[in-house]
Amino acid sequence: MSVIYVLITISIIVALVFLYAFVKAVKQGQFDDTYTPSVRMLFEDETKKAETNPKTENQ
Amino acid sequence: MNTQNCYHCGLGIEKKDEVLFDDKHFCCLGCKTVYEIFSLNGLTDYYTFEKAPGATPQETNGKFDFLDNEGIVTRLLEFQEETTHIVSLYIPHIHCSSCIWILENLNRLCKGVRSSQVNFYEKKARIVFNPQEVTLKEIVLLLCAIGYEPYISLENYDAKKPPVSRELIYKLGVAFFCFGNVMLLSFPEYFEVEEYWLDNYRGFFRWLIFALALPSFLYSASGYYVSAYKSLRAGMLNIDVPIALGLVVMFVRSTVDIVFDLGQGFFDSLCGLVFFMLLGRLFQQKTYNFLSFERDFKSYFxxxxxxxxxxxxxxxxxxxxxxxxxxxxxxxxxxPVxxxxxxxxxxxxxxxxxxxxxxxxxxxxxxxxxxxxxxxxxxxxxxxHTVSQSYLTQLWGNEVFSKTDKKDYKTLTDTISRYFTPVLLTIAFVSLAIWLFIDVHTAFNVFTAVLIVACPCALALSAPFTLGNILRIMGSRKLYLKNATVVERMAKADTIVFDKTGTITTNNKSEILYEGDFIDEKELAFIKSLLRGSNHPLSRRLYEHLPTANLFLVDDFKEVTGGGVQGYVHGFFIQIGSAKFVGADEENSLQTAVHVSFNRNWMGKYVFSNQYRTGLSTLFKELAKTHELKILSGDNKGERNVLQKLLPKGTELVFNQKPEQKLAYIEALQKRGKNVIMVGDGLNDAGALAQSNVGISVSENVNVFSPACDGILDATQFRKMGYFIKLSKNAVLTIKMSFTLSLLYNVVGLSFAVMGLLSPLFAAIIMPLSTVTIVSFVTLMSNYFARRSG
The missing domain is CATH 2.70.150.10 (Calcium-transporting ATPase, cytoplasmic transduction domain A)
Structure with a gap:
């Protein structure tokens, strides 16, 4: 069997994996709200900072 | 730090109410309390994302006592288990990143809350909590205490979430997958090199392309076949008919081509077409999740x-x-009943x-x-009567509300395609007939090529992209439309009917004019002192209206229900109230007025007239040039003279209209062949809004309530009505221009096809090219129009 069959099969499989990942992401509702997560991901660090903040503030 | 504005809510601070806490200035105790709650829980970061993001918490006064009733709570919950309850609450105040942050950190303010997630567009917070540690009522009261009062109405009672439709996104994903892969695999063929290597694998490539095109043809494009079938059955030719025809012909021709080894087929163009058209649909489908256009009395009750x-x-x-x-x-x-x-x-x-x-x-x-x-x-x-039997709710039994959409409306695209399809079929059959005499084999090729190249992809895309873009532009200027066809219908309208109260007047704000004998400052202070004790809405308004003064003590204060207030101030016996109460001659019963007498001598009256929105008369003058204007009011004739002065001549004024009369009035206009835009606000306009060609509801707060309609206009933008109508007209103009452009492409493509010269490569170039030029053309044009007229 020629190598081209192998290569193309692999490339199609990779493409199918991405398609599957996309379908799964849609199913999970990742495309329902496209704004909030973009804001949320910026919070992570702030929250940690806030947890140490109250002690210094309350003293 | 800005000392003028409240640190929490950003409103201006009145000196006498100012609260200082933690070196920060607050406009009231409520705002300070919220800050205190946050700072005790280490959540002051709330104020770092956005400046003054909060809202003043309102008194709840047992408003949410119904959450003690387990039956109601069960109805509101989305999910229920022994230790886990999930509830989705609609919180109108959600407006910035601080809001998201604080609500998603709710678990740090309240013990039983496990997690919460905000959907910013829908303005909803989904809260997971443990019912053994905290009740729903406690959560709601906490939310109120920090200024995030949820809005719970009768609508939530049967809140079974409608399933979200994600079909278009799936289809688009699949179409893109097919498009990309088919394009890549088609590349070797584009160069048409006669080479041993290519000859050897040609069959493999072609059948792989065939297999990859199948999902796009069968699944992604399925909507077009259904729509074409439906329109044929209804005896109409909408734009989806030639599209579906083109797609099917393209598929059959390509399959025949590869089966008999005649060529590579048009699978690449097919996949590209499907992908671009679905993209257009997605673009048109701009929705405002946080708004609802289908509301009925339920979300008000x-x-x-x-x-x-x-x-x-x-x-x-x-x-x-x-x-x-x-x-x-x-x-x-x-x-409620x-x-x-x-x-x-x-x-x-x-x-x-x-x-x-x-x-x-x-x-x-x-x-x-x-x-x-x-x-x-x-x-x-x-x-x-019970709820469903009540007078008001019966209005919703009217048949205009059961019509889900204004389906009978023919869009511009549909009108064009009614001519386009027959012409296309004629060209296809004529060229087939001619070629049959010359060369039978080419005849088949030409026939299919005509149908393929004429597939009105660009035509079908120009309207969605223009209208989608206009929808977005209007949305950013605070007119939120239900869908894209509303823009077209708006452009077509020739008559505009306005409601009065709440639409061309602002709510709650009335202009107060004094008529009568001169009253000096001291006497004004007397009046104000007396008014202080009264809770009557007119008294409250007059009290706010009068200048601030040092108030006096009132002796023998008495409030007569249905009459007014009286009392002794500084030795004067003062009466404030209705004409009868004060003892004045009743001249004009249609006016809303408060009369004042000193020692039983009538001094004068304060007349409350409606406050019209700013820019009203300019707007009407502008609109009157192009449209017939009418005022349809449920109120009495008291304002007739004022309105006549304010509005251009020829504006018809109709008063004392009941909700069903308003509906009938619009219907009568339509029977006379008018295209009516109804602009209203309240439940009383609901019937008229539904009946009109375009119903626009004006809302002081777009998040709270507006009756079912086609568009919601933020009240602050009311005077821009003229701009929006002009923009919709320009949108239609843009569509017409792009139609011409895309027809030009069709003519070029067709002339090649008729001569039998259409190669797959040519098709693969001209089709995306026409699509891209059309899309960029309409986007540029609509943006240009939006900027020029606004």
């Missing part, structure tokens, strides 16, 4: 009401209210239901109708 039985009060769901029940209505609560007033007297604000601007007074034993807002401390009533 309360979910529960207080019932009195055997001297005990209990919250019961509104649907369980039975005839003969005794209900308790508190201040600012809505009367028709009934008989049992309290001696009540003032009820029906402005939202009938359009009357002033609250009316009802005596014990009078019939009161659902939908009014009670103003006073408390009132009791006996139920006459």
């Amino acid at each position: 309360p979910i529960a009401v207080t019932k009195i039985s055997n001297q005990a009060e209990a919250s019961i769901p509104v649907y369980e209210v039975a005839v003969g029940d005794r209900l308790l209505i508190r201040n600012n609560e809505l009367i 028709d009934g008989i007033l049992m309290s001696p007297e009540a003032r009820i604000d029906y402005s939202f239901v009938t359009g009357e601007s002033e609250p009316i007074t009802r005596q014990s034993g009078n019939k009161i109708y659902a939908g009014g807002k009670y103003m006073g401390r408390m009132m009791e009533m006996e139920v006459l």
